[in-house]
Amino acid sequence: MAKLQEFFGAACTVDNVIFGFDEGDLKILLIKRGEEPFSDEWALPGHFVYPSEDLENAAVRVLEEMTGLHNVFLEQVHTFGEANRHPFGRVITVAYFSLIKIADYKLQPAGIAKKAKWVPISEVNNLPFDHSEILEACFQMLKRLVRTRPVGFELLPPKFTLTELQHLYEAILEVSLDKRNFRKKILSMNLLIDLNESQEGVAHRPARLFSFDKGKYQEFLSDGFNFEVKESKSKSKMRVSTSTS
Amino acid sequence: MAKLQEFFGAACTVDNVIFGFDEGDLKILLIKRGEEPFSDEWALPGHFVYPSEDLENAAVRVLEEMTGLHNVFLEQVHTFGEANRHPFGRVITVAYFSLIKIADYKLQPAGIAKKAKWVPISEVNNLPFDHSEILEACFQMLKRLVRTRPVGFELLPPKFTLTELQHLYEAILEVSLDKRNFRKKILSMNLLIDLNESQEGVAHRPARLFSFDKGKYQEFLSDGFNFEVKESKSKSKMRVSTSTS
DNA sequence: TCAAAAGTGTTCTTATTACACCCATGG
DNA sequence: CCATGGGTGTAATAAGAACACTTTTGA
Incomplete structure (x- = not known):
């Protein structure tokens, strides 16, 4: 001993x-x-x-x-x-x-x-x-x-588009998601505030900007939520290692 | 420094x-x-x-x-x-x-x-x-x-009844669950093997005995599953602290 | 007028919930 | 024959998945 x-x-x-x-x-x-x-x-x-x-x-x-x-x-x-x-x-x-x-x-x-x-x-x-x-x-x-906490809040700037948020989820989960289903789900959580503003200076239709609802966010932080996402069937996204030795 | x-x-x-x-x-x-x-x-x-x-x-x-x-x-x-x-x-x-x-x-x-x-x-x-x-x-x-792994395997004896398994889940989650819904869900996972044996010497209708399917179990251990359970609406079960100082 | 990304609804399918009565056994 | 826990099915609801075209802007 x-x-x-x-x-x-x-x-x-x-x-x-x-x-x-x-x-x-x-x-x-x-x-x-x-x-x-x-x-x-x-x-x-x-x-x-x-x-x-x-x-x-x-x-x-x-x-x-x-x-x-x-x-x-x-x-x-x-x-x-x-x-x-x-x-x-x-x-x-x-x-x-x-x-x-x-x-x-x-x-x-x-x-x-x-x-x-x-x-x-x-x-x-x-x-x-x-x-x-x-x-x-x-x-x-x-x-x-x-999948259980509204993590986007920490990683995105105060104002962001839904596509940016979707890309964040795709990057973390290494899958591709269906745009309509993603939006439907995330909006139904009442976690986002539509700022009634748009992107400016982009060479395409400007996207609406959103921010997180801090109150709802705190609620989800303590209670958690269930963001189950399944990879969209049509197009799959592989994790690409671009590293060279 | x-x-x-x-x-x-x-x-x-x-x-x-x-x-x-x-x-x-x-x-x-x-x-x-x-x-x-x-x-x-x-x-x-x-x-x-x-x-x-x-x-x-x-x-x-x-x-x-x-x-x-x-x-x-x-x-x-x-x-x-x-x-x-x-x-x-x-x-x-x-x-x-x-x-x-x-x-x-x-x-x-x-x-x-x-x-x-x-x-x-x-x-x-x-x-x-x-x-x-x-x-x-x-x-x-x-x-x-x-809720994500078939943990019962580790805690229950090799042969067990569905009610014992349900009670285990209820003890861990501190909720009460609906018997029929619990059985439907757990059986649909194909995780259990029906041993075609019954309890003996109990003062009521003897229950069937089950064991875990080790192959399926290993699969779930690595892949995880989603055992979402919601407390049964009718009767709620509170965590009772029976400790006395 | 073209390229690029934004935005939008419906149908189908699957999973979840609520709920109540009869059954087999031992005492 | 009674007390105890075992065992079973269905209908209603909610959630998830698949899917394609029109819109707005800058270049």
Whole structure:
């Protein structure tokens, strides 16, 4: 039997999969590591948890350092604790994922921008540590979440079109959806407010703009909903990995 | 900025919510602690993760020590890492939950039985540490899981009646269900095998016995299903806390 | 006038809900 | 013969799925 002291030699980190949606693509934020191990490689943003820092607070701290944003959607996903997952010693990592509006991120000073980049999720590969596994777990979590919570609110700008919202769902779920059925369903939830405004300057019929109803949104956040979607039969959409080695 | 060394002073534990189903009640296994802190109090079974032990393995180890059972359903739920949650230092705990057949457990030698007991979930209260919060998280997880995975297989004996299965769902979801609708739905899944056997020695019409179809079960385990259930309109069932302080 | 995306309804099918009486057994 | 829980079907409603053409704008 080990003595109590021997158990207190581990470190804990948080790693954060930060999702954004831009140009029809679901993306995550990667950072170029400045320290060993894996210095100069692109990895998930993360950091050690300080000795007297709450775990959740560490995740918030990393997120705020990366994005400059506060009050961001953040949820714990899974903890990875293989004994040899980190070369420097026993390091257990807790994975979080968060959802941000990329437009907000872009307004931030460029301090961190030199060492951070948004990468479409289909193009991410060869992450160091067990970060690929972490990403996969977070992506699965997002897929699950999108069917029970009105997640679009976190990822889209304040005003958006129904097509943008549909594309978001398609990007997350990796399916294609029927336009009429999607609209019927999402509108029947009374979650959206029709702003009676239209897009401007587009080379086609301008779309109506909508925003989320914050009251309804909070309701759905706590109670959940059931957004079951089935891939539309006609045209199927495959996940394309455009990554090259 | 802290030095690397300063991060390596934490300990990691696992805590395990072990669910069983018996006498129509959903129960969990509690253990009488043999060590400080909270010695002699009833708590969730758990233990430190050894320095070179995989996290998941620690959860399996605790489970096997407690129950003597192998290959048990076990899933990670959430990690609790408030800085001051443990009086002895920085201890982060990873919560797991598992599902066992209480009948199997009862066959085990009674070594641990003196310091362990099954408690109906409605009667659990005042657990030490943040164990109440951990239990709540695991119970929520079980509720979620029961609607997407054929969880009954893990909790019921090899042969069971449809009413027993229904009572299991009712205990987990804390609702009452319509008998006919429940049967129609569960039978339509082709998950059950009608054994063409009947109960014996009951003071009423004997019920047919069923078992799970292992092939179908595996399929549902990986693909999931959608067991949406709505509380039956006529008679509602409230969660009754029979605990007395 | 063309290209591009927006917008819009109906029919069919499937799943869910509500609901009440007879049956088999042991005591 | 009574108490107990087992077992069964149908009609009404709601939700989901399939599907194609017209509209508005800028270039």
